[in-house]
Amino acid sequence: MADKAVAESPVTESAGLPAGGNDPDAAQRRRLHDAFVAVRARSLTLAAPLSPEDMVAQSMEDASPAKWHLAHTSWFFETFILQDHDPGYRVFREGYGYLFNSYYEAVGARHARPRRGLLTRPPVAEVMAYRRHVDQAMEKLVEAAPLEAWLQIAPLLELGLHHEMQHQELLLTDILHLLAQNPLHPAYRDSAPDEGQVAPPLVWCDYDGGVVEIGHDSKGFAFDCEGPRHETLLQPFALASRLVTNAEWLAFMEDGGYRKPGLWLSDGWARCQAEGWGAPLYWEPKDGGWTAMSLQGLRLIDPDAPVCHVSFYEAEAYARWAGLRLPLEAELELALGNATLTGNLLESDVLAPRVAPPVTTAQGGLARPSQLVGDVWEWSQSPYSPYPGFRAPEGAVGEYNGKFMCNQFVLRGGSCVTPQAQLRASYRNFFYPHQRWQFTGLRLAKDRQ
Structure with a gap:
């Protein structure tokens, strides 16, 4: 390439x-x-x-x-x-x-x-x-x-x-x-060298919530579904400082996460059983461990890299297993704030999720989340639905987004194969809850007392 x-x-x-x-x-x-x-x-x-x-x-x-x-x-x-x-x-x-x-x-x-x-x-x-x-x-x-x-x-x-x-x-x-699907596991391109990095410990980044504005501010390009900009009320919450890792997902698997119906939404459990899910998409057991298909071919799972190719159903079950929850899309947009939208995106030319960097702090010594941009799309618990006042444009281009506002969930932040110019803080991606072939992962959230 x-x-x-x-x-x-x-x-x-x-x-x-x-x-x-x-x-x-x-x-x-x-x-x-x-x-x-x-x-x-x-x-x-x-x-x-x-x-x-x-x-x-x-x-x-x-x-x-x-x-x-x-x-x-x-x-x-x-x-x-x-x-x-x-x-x-x-x-x-x-x-x-x-x-x-x-x-x-x-x-x-x-x-x-x-x-x-x-x-x-x-x-x-x-x-x-x-x-x-x-x-x-x-x-x-x-x-x-x-x-x-x-x-x-x-x-x-x-x-x-x-x-x-x-x-x-x-x-x-x-x-x-x-x-x-090819048993020879051909690579799209040659492998990138392993980084050998260790994921930093997870810490919690606190937000006071309140009445906040989300949605596109009408400056520059945006898709119709990103507006109108509007107010929404958020309760105090906290976001995990990084994405969930493969090692953490393995703990979920080893604890029987794919075998405990009490962790799953009913539709998710039905899909899990019907399709025989026992691990993220592309994972294969080998010699007591796990490999996964990637754009660089079949590779050993890096325990410190973000887990990838999981559905909303799996992400929601993992969050429930952890005693936590998935973020709201408004919480993720608030966390992005005015931050520069840089990260491991298509322009990085890695084409695979990277290990999270060390935790950094903002003014006042508060931890701030990393990996909000790039690596994997982050599932939210928010359904893909119209914002207050949304009207689809007339004509054929009005079919671009509006007619899909049903039975899907919003993802935020882009992935390792997302072009940087495609992203904005207000950008709303959306997929059906069972879909796994995109570079999708998760970040945990919790309510603050």
């Missing part, structure tokens, strides 16, 4: 386009033009280690082939920008709108998601040609669109960039799930 390409921070840098004369949005054009080039290039960099065979297969219904991710993100720009705002644009190939639409009912019928792995045609080479076709048209449009048209294009372009960043993360998580 080309480290330089992964290390770029698209959507925040600006360089290439010349100033646009009397165009008051020339700086924005330059920024989005350069971000478009960088984001599109990074998708190809992430796909570069894959063979054509890797890019076609689909390992389960929740995952998609890498080829489909590359085509779908191109379809997004073609459908929502080029076809509506470029009178001279000609679609690359009729039928792609059907093959590569994901879930936009307003756009029309589509190929069934569970059958994406059967799309051996078009071949990978043609999908790459499709990307080039869309890229060339998009760059010309960004450079030449009249100001009135640009004002309509710009927000859609920024949405498309963040959409593609989401699919970059999905591409990696889907590839990991695919390679994990």
Whole structure:
């Protein structure tokens, strides 16, 4: 993998386009033009280690082939920008709108998601040609669109960039799930050296709670589901200073955590029994210990690294076993505060969770939590539902988030495969409670008396 390409921070840098004369949005054009080039290039960099065979297969219904991710993100720009705002644009190939639409009912019928792995045609080479076709048209449009048209294009372009960043993360998580089905345990790329670090002791970071504001403040990009900003009441609480580790999860397992129904929500226990859960996803017993499949292939479990690939049901059962609870999403957002959103993200080029750093203190000597950004997405106990006053945008783009606000739970903080530019303190990720293939883990919380 080309480290330089992964290390770029698209959507925040600006360089290439010349100033646009009397165009008051020339700086924005330059920024989005350069971000478009960088984001599109990074998708190809992430796909570069894959063979054509890797890019076609689909390992389960929740995952998609890498080829489909590359085509779908191109379809997004073609459908929502080029076809509506470029009178001279000609679609690359009729039928792609059907093959590569994901879930936009307003756009029309589509190929069934569970059958994406059967799309051996078009071949990978043609999908790459499709990307080039869309890229060339998009760059010309960004450079030449009249100001009135640009004002309509710009927000859609920024949405498309963040959409593609989401699919970059999905591409990696889907590839990991695919390679994990192979008994030879092939690696996506070579292993990173083991750090040999020890997790610091867990300490508690206290918060007074009260009436706090959460949600996006309308400065810069955000998805619709991150707002409106609003007040919410939090009781005094404490957050663990770091994420739960593999060693701590092993203690849960050794104490029969996967065999005690009293620890589990009813739906979670039913899923645990039906699917035979006895450890996090990708864990395999070996010589009295455990290994786990990773993007670096099969590796021994690092007891000090954060536990990963656990469902909400498992996380909730672990918290109950520990006599504690999962945080509310508002508690995690409050903890982030105005902190710099840096951590072990995609740009770190590690592609695996890291051991927590030593505990640090804020002014006044109070401990502050680490790993709030990166490593693993943190399950909250908060259902993914609309904030007060939320209204989905009209049209097809209104289907992006709002229609999924049912039966899912919010995760916060990003993971080791999340692009940094994708994150904000208000960012809300969401998955169904049984899903495990994402880089998901947990931090404990407790009420303060």
